[in-house]
Structure formats: structure tokens, C-alpha cells
Amino acid sequence: MKREIPLMIVTVTGIIMFVQYFIPSNFSEDVFTFLQDWVMIIGILSLPLGIWSLVKANTQKLKVPDERFYSAVLLIGFLVMVVSGWMPDWRSKGIHLALFQNVLIPIQSTIFSLLAFFVASAAYRAFRARSVLATILLLTAFIIMFRLIPTGPFADINNWLVEKILTIPNMAAKRAIAMGLALGAAATAIKIILGIERTYMGRD
Amino acid sequence: MKFLEKMMQIDRRWIYLAIFLAVIIPAIIPFTVPMSVSPEVKKIYDFVEGLGPNDYLFVAMDYDPSSLAELNPMAEAILKHAFLNDRKVVIVTLSQFGPGMVEEITTRLAGEYNRIRGEDYVFLGYRPYPAITIMLMGTDFRVPFPQDYYGVPLDSLPMMRGIKNFNNVKGVIDLTAGNTADMWITYGNARYNFPLAIGITGVMAADYYQYLQSGQIFGIIPGVKGAAEYERLIDKPGQGMQQASYQVVAHSVIILFIILSNVAYFATRGQKSKLGGAR
Numbered sequence: 445m446k447r448e449i450p451l452m453i454v455t456v457t458g459i460i461m462f463v464q465y466f467i468p469s470n471f472s473e474d475v476f477t478f479l480q481d482w483v484m485i486i487g488i489l490s491l492p493l494g495i496w497s498l499v500k501a502n503t504q505k506l507k508v509p510d511e512r513f514y515s516a517v518l519l520i521g522f523l524v525m526v527v528s529g530w531m532p533d534w535r536s537k538g539i540h541l542a543l544f545q546n547v548l549i550p551i552q553s554t555i556f557s558l559l560a561f562f563v564a565s566a567a568y569r570a571f572r573a574r575s576v577l578a579t580i581l582l583l584t585a586f587i588i589m590f591r592l593i594p595t596g597p598f599a600d601i602n603n604w605l606v607e608k609i610l611t612i613p614n615m616a617a618k619r620a621i622a623m624g625l626a627l628g629a630a631a632t633a634i635k636i637i638l639g640i641e642r643t644y645m646g647r648d
Numbered sequence: 649m650k651f652l653e654k655m656m657q658i659d660r661r662w663i664y665l666a667i668f669l670a671v672i673i674p675a676i677i678p679f680t681v682p683m684s685v686s687p688e689v690k691k692i693y694d695f696v697e698g699l700g701p702n703d704y705l706f707v708a709m710d711y712d713p714s715s716l717a718e719l720n721p722m723a724e725a726i727l728k729h730a731f732l733n734d735r736k737v738v739i740v741t742l743s744q745f746g747p748g749m750v751e752e753i754t755t756r757l758a759g760e761y762n763r764i765r766g767e768d769y770v771f772l773g774y775r776p777y778p779a780i781t782i783m784l785m786g787t788d789f790r791v792p793f794p795q796d797y798y799g800v801p802l803d804s805l806p807m808m809r810g811i812k813n814f815n816n817v818k819g820v821i822d823l824t825a826g827n828t829a830d831m832w833i834t835y836g837n838a839r840y841n842f843p844l845a846i847g848i849t850g851v852m853a854a855d856y857y858q859y860l861q862s863g864q865i866f867g868i869i870p871g872v873k874g875a876a877e878y879e880r881l882i883d884k885p886g887q888g889m890q891q892a893s894y895q896v897v898a899h900s901v902i903i904l905f906i907i908l909s910n911v912a913y914f915a916t917r918g919q920k921s922k923l924g925g926a927r
Contacts, residue, residue, distance in 0.1 A: 465839075473787055476783070476787070477784065477787055477791060483777065483780055484777060487776065533798075533799070541752075544748035545748060548713060549713040549749070552713035552714040552716075553713055553714060553716055553717060555714065556715065556717075557717070560667055560898060561668075564664070564666075564898075564902050564905065565663045565664065567905065567906055568660075568902075568906065568909050569909070571906045572909060573913070573914075574913075582906070585906075586903065590903070592873055592892075592895055592899050593899055594682045599684060603684065603686070610853075610857045611861060615857055615861060618854070618857075618858050
């Protein structure tokens with residue numbers, strides 16, 4: 445019964461969610477909202493587990509001299525952000541917003557902006573016309589990059605070329621990948637609903 | 649030839665230095681980039697421009713500070729456009745780091761254009777699980793957001809009294825750096841059939857042109873260039889136009905490096921062939 449009951453819940457819920465999607469009625473909407481609430485409840489219940497795991501792991505690391513500093517920063521940052529953002533009024537002013545705007549935003553923006561340097565270095569080494577395929581890649585990258593540069597009378601021709609590249613070969617490849625992914629996802633969902641795919645339940 | 653051989657083995661730190669200078673120079677000597685407007689951006693502009701006095705625009709700002717440089721200019725341009733035309737805007741964020749940014753932008757622009765919170769615009773706040781939140785908002789905005797970001801019940805906000813779900817908004821614009829665009833397409837546009845447009849980072853643009861052709865989205869604002877185009881359309885040059893100049897110089901430097909790399913590659917390859925070396 446330890447395996448049968450969860451499998452039965454998955455099958456019944458899966459079929460209900462599948463059927464309700466195609467029935468536009470108030471009852472169907474109510475069922476949908478009710479089940480979505482449950483998804484949120486289950487998700488929210490997993491949050492304390494994550495917090496507990498994070499705090500526990502980093503509290504233990506406080507005993508390790510090499511890792512003590514980073515864990516202390518994490519724990520202090522965690523506590524300060526939780527306490528400072530506890531009440532709705534506190535979120536829009538004071539220390540919470542100040543920390544968000546003056547610490548988190550610069551840190552994340554800085555890390556992301558480093559990409560420009562890595563991309564430039566990678567482009568220098570990767571975009572070499574070593575073979576026919578590499579040459580096609582190189583030319584395509586050139587055309588796309590030139591779109592951003594004002595090239596005077598050539599801008600219209602380049603924009604036309606960019607549009608053709610994006611809407612013909614690019615789109616054909618992207619659609620093929622998207623269709624493949626969607627069919628794979630649908631097949632996996634059917635297998636889970638029918639109880640054929642059970643790896644999500646773990647081993648016991 | 650020695651120079652070209654050296655170029656083949658160039659230390660990456662020289663490339664980093666060149667990019668650093670390329671980004672710094674436009675900051676010291678500012679210049680404006682001539683900007684042609686692409687049809688996919690113009691369609692979004694036309695849509696916002698065509699909104700009536702009682703129409704609502706829904707804007708989802710689903711991005712983190714990491715992509716703020718590309719997406720903030722878009723958000724500002726769209727909000728400025730709506731505020732300038734005196735249109736009502738419902739704003740939400742489905743990104744966990746979004747609220748702080750949205751709060752900053754909306755408060756600043758509302759002050760600049762004399763817009764009143766709750767009457768001219770509403771910031772619903774953030775909820776986890778984007779797909780579920782989108783579907784719940786399709787039922788009623790009050791299900792996932794009984795209160796706005798500031799803790800005020802939606803029913804007590806004058807602007808929200810005549811509005812229940814996506815049936816009451818004229819269209820949705822999603823600004824995102826992640827897969828929430830897919831969720832808005834799959835669970836929003838497909839299920840509730842509202843007009844959807846997206847603003848995305850430059851690297852994501854190629855992934856979403858398929859949805860433009862299929863009509864699932866009616867416009868795309870791709871990266872900084874798209875933001876600059878929108879700023880040009882509303883005649884309010886801002887961060888987008890400024891960043892476009894940085895991007896132009898940085899891209900020019902990258903293109904020059906690629907050309908140099910290929911010249912060096914072919915020159916040294918010929919030499920190696922003469923000496924009987926490997927290619």
C-alpha cells in the first residue's frame with residue numbers, strides 16, 4: 445500500500461487535471477483552483493525544510509576554520525533579510541530595500557557583466573574558419589553582430605539578412621527542438637499518470 | 649608574421665583589457681547611436697499607443713538584478729509610455745528578486761509622471777511558481793494576490809474594482825530573462841487567449857522568433873537594442889540609448905578581434921603547411 449496509494453493519487457489527480465483543461469465551466473475552474481492551491485501548499489511546506497537544511501549545514505561549517513567566514517556571512521545575511529522584510533511596510537523602506545539595492549543588485553549585475561569578457565575571449569578563439577560548418581557559423585555570427593552596429597547604407601541589407609536568418613533556418617531548428625521536447629514531456633507525463641514511470645518515488 | 653603568430657597565442661587578459669576600454673570609452677565620451685526601429689518593437693509601441701482611456705495594460709517584470717541592465721530600460725520605456733498616455737497598468741513579478749526592482753522603478757516613475765498608486769497603477773507583488781500563478785490569475789487576480797505588494801486588499805484599490813482577470817486587460821507584456829516567457833505563452837496566451845508580447849535579453853531573442861511568426865506573441869523587444877528602439881519611438885532617450893553606445897563599441901572590438909584571429913589563423917596555417925606542420 446506504501447506504493448499503491450501514492451500511485452493512485454497521481455493517476456487520479458493527473459486524469460482530473462488533464463480532463464478539466466478541456467472543459468470550460470465554473471466547476472472545472474473550481475477544481476483547478478482547488479488543486480493548484482494544493483500545489484502551493486505542498487511547495488510552501490518544502491520551504492521550511494530547505495531553510496532548516498541551509499541553516500543546519502552552515503551552522504556546522506562555523507566549526508570549520510576555513511569555511512567559518514563564508515557561513516557566518518550567509519547566516520547573518522539570511523537573518524537580516526528575513527527580519528528586515530518581515531512586515532509589508534518594512535519592505536518598501538529601510539534596511540531591507542537599502543540592502544537589496546546597494547548589495548544584491550550590484551553583486552548580481554557585476555557577476556553577469558563578467559560574461560562580456562568571457563564571451564569576447566571565447567569568440568576570439570572559437571570563431572575561426574577551420575571548416576565549412578565553422579565558416580557558416582562565423583558568417584552568421586558576423587551578420588547578427590553587425591545588426592547592432594550602425595553601418596550606414598548597408599544597415600537595411602544587414603537587417604534583411606538578420607530577419608531571414610532568424611525566421612528561416614533558426615526558426616526551423618528551434619521548432620524541431622521545441623516539438624521534440626514537447627512530445628518527450630507529453631510521453632513522460634502519460635507514463636507518470638499511468639504508473640509506468642515511477643523513478644520520482646525514489647527507491648525503497 | 650611574428651605579430652600574427654603572437655596573436656594566435658594572445659593572453660586572454662589583453663582581450664579583457666580591450667573590452668574594458670571599449671566599455672569605458674563611451675562612458676567618458678558619450679555619443680548617440682543611430683537607431684532603426686524593427687517591426688517587432690514597433691508593434692508593441694503601436695499596441696500601447698492604441699490603448700483606450702479605460703484599457704488596462706498588464707506588465708510582468710520577471711527578471712533578476714543579473715539581467716537588470718538589459719531589461720530595466722525596457723520596463724522604464726514601457727511604463728513611461730503608458731504613464732505619458734495616462735493608461736492604467738497592472739504590474740506583477742514572478743521572479744523572487746523582482747519586487748525590490750519593481751518597487752524602485754514604479755515609485756520613481758510614478759513620482760516623475762504624477763501617477764497615483766492604486767488609481768493609475770497597481771503593483772501586485774510576487775508569488776512563487778510562475779506557471780501556477782499565471783493560471784490562477786486567469787481565474788481571478790485576487791486568488792494569488794488578495795492584497796497588493798503593500799498589503800492593501802485589491803478590492804479597496806479604485807483601479808482594481810472593475811477588473812477580475814485577464815479578460816479585463818487589453819494585453820500582457822512580459823519582461824523576462826528566464827523561462828517565464830514560455831510559461832506566459834503556454835499557460836497564459838494558449839489558455840486565456842490574451843495578446844502577449846515579450847521583452848527579453850539579447851541572447852534569448854533567437855529562441856522566441858518562432859512564436860512571433862505563429863502569432864502566439866505579437867511583438868518582441870530584444871535586449872538593449874530593442875529597449876533603445878522603444879525609447880526612440882517614445883522620444884525619451886534613457887538607459888537603453890546610453891547602453892546601445894557601449895554595446896556598439898564592445899561589439900566592434902569583438903568583431904575586430906574575430907577578424908584578426910582569422911587573419912592570424914590563415915597566415916600561420918599557411919606557414920605551418922610549408923614547414924610540413926600540422927594544421
